[in-house]
Amino acid sequence: MQNETTKAFILHSRPFKETSLILHCFTQDFGSMSLIAQGIKRKNSQAKRAILQPFNFLQIQFIGKGELKILCESELIEFKPQPKGNALACCYYLNELILRALEEWQEYPELFSLYTDLIQQFNLCEKKDMAILLRNFEIALVTFLGVSPDWEYDTEDKIIEKNSFYEYISENGFQKVEQLKRSLSKNVFSGNTLLSIAHSDFSEIDLKECQRITQQLIRPLIGNRPLESRKMWLQ
Secondary structure: OOOEEEEEEEEEEEEEOOOEEEEEEEEOOOEEEEEEEOOOOOHHHHHHHHHOOEOOEEEEEEEOOOOOEEEEEEEEEEOOOOOOHHHHHHHHHHHHHHHHHOOEOOOOHHHHHHHHHHHHHHHHOOHHHHHHHHHHHHHHHHHHOOOOOOOOEOOOOOEOOOOOEEEEEOOOEEEEEOHHHHHHOOOEEEHHHHHHHHOOOOOOOOHHHHHHHHHHHHHHHHOOOOOHHHHHOOO
């Protein structure tokens, strides 16, 4: 067996036997994965356990034959203040999405890079900017998982029109509808919002409408169980 080294964040941990933890990690080179931190709950391991917290940027080394590897070493790459308040809720929301949407051992380096950037930005954000960062991550997630619709063309391969309205048809894309149907269905969205998403331009986007779209796309990936991080959001 050969030791593997990668950059990582701890997403979640849970007890394993009397003195150990199972760490659910998001890594640069291996995607989502689980590790056993043996003996980490012993008194003489408190310093090591202190850095194995969510949102700490780490370099880890692990070994093992099966899917559940053994943590060998961990090192804090860069110290950053832990997020607080709504920033903390946002960060835990990202963690829940990764835990529930990604299969283990599937590499997503671009998503890892985006996650790394966002974790550092949330503490510096206003509430509206937090919403923009969340929508940005959600759209990246569905894109990398291959379930993102075409944001620029409708189901008839016609260019999305800024002033028109479109209904999202699961697994098919956006179908143009009459303006009257806009008020009759939660699945109807403005062409302006769709084009803004296509061009990653959130300056004039309706963020609530964008959230309705991303929630529809993400729900099949994470299931119907409520997200715990939503309970942390401060009004």
